[in-house]
Amino acid sequence: MKIAVLPGDGIGPEIVVEAVKVLHALDLSFELETAPVGGAAYAALGHPLPASTLKLAKDADAILFGAVGDWKYDNLERHLRPEQAILGLRKNLGLFANFRPAICYPELVGASSLKPELVAGLDILIIRELTGDIYFGQPRGRRIATDGNFPEAEEAFDTMRYSRPEIERIAHVAFQAARKRSKRVTSIDKANVLETFQFWKEVVTEVGQQYPDVALDHMYVDNAAMQLVKAPKKFDVIVTGNMFGDILSDEASMLTGSIGMLPSASLNASNQGLYEPSHGSAPDIAGQGIANPLATILSAAMMLRFSLNQEEAALRIENAVKSVLAQGLRTPDIYSEGTTRVSTIEMGNAVVKAL
Amino acid sequence: MKIAVLPGDGIGPEIVVEAVKVLHALDLSFELETAPVGGAAYAALGHPLPASTLKLAKDADAILFGAVGDWKYDNLERHLRPEQAILGLRKNLGLFANFRPAICYPELVGASSLKPELVAGLDILIIRELTGDIYFGQPRGRRIATDGNFPEAEEAFDTMRYSRPEIERIAHVAFQAARKRSKRVTSIDKANVLETFQFWKEVVTEVGQQYPDVALDHMYVDNAAMQLVKAPKKFDVIVTGNMFGDILSDEASMLTGSIGMLPSASLNASNQGLYEPSHGSAPDIAGQGIANPLATILSAAMMLRFSLNQEEAALRIENAVKSVLAQGLRTPDIYSEGTTRVSTIEMGNAVVKAL
Ligand SMILES: CC(C)[C@H](C(=O)O)[C@@H](O)C(=O)O
Ligand SMILES: CC(C)[C@H](C(=O)O)[C@@H](O)C(=O)O
Numbered sequence: 243m244k245i246a247v248l249p250g251d252g253i254g255p256e257i258v259v260e261a262v263k264v265l266h267a268l269d270l271s272f273e274l275e276t277a278p279v280g281g282a283a284y285a286a287l288g289h290p291l292p293a294s295t296l297k298l299a300k301d302a303d304a305i306l307f308g309a310v311g312d313w314k315y316d317n318l319e320r321h322l323r324p325e326q327a328i329l330g331l332r333k334n335l336g337l338f339a340n341f342r343p344a345i346c347y348p349e350l351v352g353a354s355s356l357k358p359e360l361v362a363g364l365d366i367l368i369i370r371e372l373t374g375d376i377y378f379g380q381p382r383g384r385r386i387a388t389d390g391n392f393p394e395a396e397e398a399f400d401t402m403r404y405s406r407p408e409i410e411r412i413a414h415v416a417f418q419a420a421r422k423r424s425k426r427v428t429s430i431d432k433a434n435v436l437e438t439f440q441f442w443k444e445v446v447t448e449v450g451q452q453y454p455d456v457a458l459d460h461m462y463v464d465n466a467a468m469q470l471v472k473a474p475k476k477f478d479v480i481v482t483g484n485m486f487g488d489i490l491s492d493e494a495s496m497l498t499g500s501i502g503m504l505p506s507a508s509l510n511a512s513n514q515g516l517y518e519p520s521h522g523s524a525p526d527i528a529g530q531g532i533a534n535p536l537a538t539i540l541s542a543a544m545m546l547r548f549s550l551n552q553e554e555a556a557l558r559i560e561n562a563v564k565s566v567l568a569q570g571l572r573t574p575d576i577y578s579e580g581t582t583r584v585s586t587i588e589m590g591n592a593v594v595k596a597l
Numbered sequence: 598m599k600i601a602v603l604p605g606d607g608i609g610p611e612i613v614v615e616a617v618k619v620l621h622a623l624d625l626s627f628e629l630e631t632a633p634v635g636g637a638a639y640a641a642l643g644h645p646l647p648a649s650t651l652k653l654a655k656d657a658d659a660i661l662f663g664a665v666g667d668w669k670y671d672n673l674e675r676h677l678r679p680e681q682a683i684l685g686l687r688k689n690l691g692l693f694a695n696f697r698p699a700i701c702y703p704e705l706v707g708a709s710s711l712k713p714e715l716v717a718g719l720d721i722l723i724i725r726e727l728t729g730d731i732y733f734g735q736p737r738g739r740r741i742a743t744d745g746n747f748p749e750a751e752e753a754f755d756t757m758r759y760s761r762p763e764i765e766r767i768a769h770v771a772f773q774a775a776r777k778r779s780k781r782v783t784s785i786d787k788a789n790v791l792e793t794f795q796f797w798k799e800v801v802t803e804v805g806q807q808y809p810d811v812a813l814d815h816m817y818v819d820n821a822a823m824q825l826v827k828a829p830k831k832f833d834v835i836v837t838g839n840m841f842g843d844i845l846s847d848e849a850s851m852l853t854g855s856i857g858m859l860p861s862a863s864l865n866a867s868n869q870g871l872y873e874p875s876h877g878s879a880p881d882i883a884g885q886g887i888a889n890p891l892a893t894i895l896s897a898a899m900m901l902r903f904s905l906n907q908e909e910a911a912l913r914i915e916n917a918v919k920s921v922l923a924q925g926l927r928t929p930d931i932y933s934e935g936t937t938r939v940s941t942i943e944m945g946n947a948v949v950k951a952l
Contacts, residue, residue: 325789336746355711355826374746376731376757382792387760391691391729397760398796402731405742405752432840434680437737441753467844468851471710471826485787489822489844496823 243272243550246302248279248295251315251324252523253533253586254308260535260590261306261542264562267594268555275302279331280310280324280523290327299331304549305516306542307331309523324523332372337508337516338408339415340370340487341544344474344494347503349567350576354499360474366494367419368480370487371412372508375438376402377484402438404483409442411511413449416481420456423478427458430466430482430490442483463490470494495520502534502575505541507548515549517541531585534573536563539593562596569596598627598905601657603634603650606670606679607878608888608941609663615890615945616661616897619917622949623910630657635665635679635878645682654686659904660871661897662686664878679878687727692863692871693763694770695725695842696899699829699849702858704922705931709854715829721849722774723835725842726767727863730793731757732839757793759838764797766866768804771836775811778833782813785821785837785845797838818845825849850875857889857930860896862903870904872896886940889928891918894948917951924951 247262249255265272277283277295284290290310299305310324320326331337346354346364354361379401387397413429420427429446431439443460450458461469463486469476470490474497482490495501504520519537527533540563547556571592572581584592602617604610620627632638632650639645645665654660665679675681686692701709701719709716734756742752768784775782784801786794798815805813816824818841824831825845829852837845850856859875874892882888898914901907926947927936939947 320789320795323789329790338746355715357710357712360710377790378745379754380744384792384796387758389735390733390758390760391693392760392762395760395762397758398792399734399756399758400791400793401754401756403742403745403752403754405745405747405750407747407750432843434675434678435684435732436755437739437753438755440675441739464843464847467822467848468856471848471851486844488787488819489841492819493822493826493848496826501823 243270244302245272245274246298246305247274247276248299248305248307249276249282250280250308250310250523251282251312252309252525252528254310254523256528256531256533256586257519257535257538258306258308260586261538263590264539264559264593264597265542267597268558270552270555279307279327281312281315283327284315284318284322284324290322290324291330296330296334300335303514304545305331306545307516307518308538309519309521311523312525329377331516332508333378335514335516336373336510338371338373339412339509340372341507341509342368342370342491342495342520343504344368344498345504346498347500347567350498350500350503352578353576354497356497361497361499364474364498366474366477366480367423368487368491368494369412369416369419370491371408371483374404374408375484376400379403402436402485404438404442406445409445410449412481413446416479417449417453417456420479421453425456426478427456428477428480429458429460430463430480430486431460432463433460434462439483446481466490467493470497500576502573503536503540505537505544507541507544509548513549515545517545531587532574533586534575535586535590539563539590558597559593562593565596566592598625599657600627600629600900601653601660602629602631603654603660603662604631605635605663605665605878606637606667607664607880607883609665609878611883611886611888611941612874612890612893613661613663615941616893618945619894619914619948619952620897622952623913625907625910634662634682636667636670638682639670639673639677639679645677645679646685651685651689655690658869659900660686661900662871662873663893664874664876666878667880684732686871687863688733690869690871691728691865693726693728694767694864695727696862696864697723697725697846697850697875698859699723699853700859701853702855702922705853705855705858707933708931709852711852716852716854719829719853721829721832721835722778723842723846723849724767724771724774725846726763726838729759729763730839731755734758757791757840759793759797761800764800765804767836768801771834772805772808772811775834776808780811781833782811783832783835784813784815785818785835785841786815787818788815789817794838801836821845822848825852855931857928858891858895860892860899862896862899864903868904870900872900886942887929888941889930890941890945894918894945913952914948917948920951921947
């Protein structure tokens with residue numbers, strides 16, 4: 243089992259090291275190799291996704307990823323900025339299926355902005371398409387307009403697009419995931435305005451006919467942004483495109499109040515995957531030893547389940563995380579009165595102990 | 598002062614009639630003319646925005662709009678569906694500047710999904726560009742792909758675009774609005790991924806230099822969707838494009854818990870405007886006399902202020918609404934124990950009395 247370890251920027255290195263510690267504590271043998279990515283890779287090798295890092299990632303069964311981005315790199319040209327690394331990995335490895343659970347742990351209900359009764363027991367799985375849509379659509383760029391509200395003005399443009407097989411494969415992922423849960427899928431679109439999402443809705447509906455045991459409904463993206471706030475527990479599996487998924491998955495994570503707990507997985511057709519916390523690189527707290535490593539540790543669990551076929555080890559990690567929460571251990575982001583404040587390293591050690 | 602009254606579908610007629618009642622109770626003289634729009638217009642005249650309705654709207658100083666949409670019309674071809682009326686009005690009248698306040702009334706703090714301390718005193722103004730972006734960008738449609746992840750597959754596509762003057766004019770609207778408030782503007786983009794929004798960010802920054810007294814910051818749309826949940830009161834004026842504005846303004850409205858209270862205005866360069874509640878047509882409760890007319894009544898107040906130059910009358914209406922809330926009158930959507938439940942008509946009458 244070959245794992246590429248890409249710590250990245252900000253708190254990335256601190257949290258990844260804890261996840262690696264947890265992996266080593268299992269009775270499994272991995273081949274781990276680390277490489278720079280993001281701003282750290284730009285600083286060391288002049289590019290956020292150096293060829294050597296990309297090769298390592300391609301050759302691995304799975305990638306354990308920290309986070310990228312730091313204010314230091316904000317003024318670089320776009321193609322050199324840290325986030326290009328993550329876009330490049332998604333594209334080059336064909337990681338089209340992004341799994342973003344939004345789970346509210348019972349002990350952490352109080353951390354949510356929402357009233358406790360609205361989030362207690364929350365367990366949504368957002369499935370976001372990750373290699374299509376306006377993120378990668380061509381053509382894009384700048385030009386002089388020839389029509390529109392101001393013909394002859396300078397303009398910038400991008401292309402939103404989805405092809406039938408792109409929609410079909412992510413729909414299958416969603417329906418199959420729903421079969422293992424409560425058998426409900428909500429597909430989010432903007433079919434009332436966009437050609438792309440009218441087509442999306444049609445194709446998802448067609449695929450749905452192959453899953454008569456799964457209930458499918460459709461919702462506009464603006465309404466979904468509202469319903470997530472109003473009654474998030476009404477959702478189970480959500481499937482949507484790359485752009486809407488970016489916005490809604492972040493909104494849903496934040497509803498839990500504990501984004502420091504939420505893992506993510508991005509898979510390709512051969513179940514090779516990239517695993518990373520749902521939160522960012524948080525350069526403001528980097529190096530202080532206070533970052534929450536649990537989202538990354540839980541991402542390692544997803545990695546064992548999805549890419550390495552080690553369901554049992556995945557469950558061991560997930561149970562260990564539940565147990566440290568039950569023990570009352572908390573990094574500062576999830577601390578509340580009456581619990582015990584611990585550092586990044588102490589949290590990692592506690593998970594190892596609980597395994 | 599010529600006002601086109603377009604009640605539309607669902608609860609539209611019931612709520613618009615209350616706003617008209619309030620207008621008539623002012624000591625002003627208006628020329629009001631009513632026309633069908635949306636599904637109602639399709640049913641009567643075969644098109645959601647008949648030429649006669651469009652002409653009436655164009656010739657008026659302002660449009661008082663109810664809401665459009667009903668399940669009855671869900672299976673029509675897209676160009677005949679009710680929402681095409683609102684898109685057509687925006688485009689034909691050049692209504693590029695959408696004002697969407699998200700205000701949490703002190704009496705209604707408890708209605709929010711969010712904890713009271715996070716929303717008490719909330720007062721955000723979202724300014725959404727309304728005639729550009731992917732809503733109207735050409736080309737769009739279906740075709741056989743020639744590149745991308747599945748060359749030769751059937752695909753659908755849309756074009757996102759913004760020209761310099763489109764961005765400049767909405768930025769000016771935002772900075773000028775901020776001058777009358779707390780002098781802070783947050784521009785929402787996705788400059789890390791989209792050419793269109795890299796350009797947006799640059800142009801908004803340039804325009805901002807003409808407003809040295811207004812603080813400008815920039816935020817990615819995914820982060821904005823999170824920060825709205827986490828700490829909505831950190832925002833004051835938000836300016837963004839049509840698509841992101843659609844999503845974020847609905848999310849922000851729902852944070853208040855009382856979307857039945859929130860008006861909106863859509864203006865063109867000559868301050869001609871369309872005024873409508875932020876909520877939809879709610880066909881499920883239409884005809885029951887329980888819809889909340891206050892968002893529409895407050896939209897009429899915005900109309901008096903922005904298009905008819907009647908600031909005093911606008912304030913009279915706004916104060917009357919505050920007074921009925923203080924009296925404890927509530928339609929079912931905002932009812933809570935200890936308050937008095939009233940019908941749509943009773944609420945309209947109470948506002949008239951409080952004027
Ligand atoms: C960093 C950025 C390009 C990325 C995205 O927009 O996909 C991030 O927001 C995410 O969701 O992983
Ligand atoms: C009905 C629909 C076309 C419209 C939009 O997307 O703009 C609506 O959601 C709105 O925000 O006014």
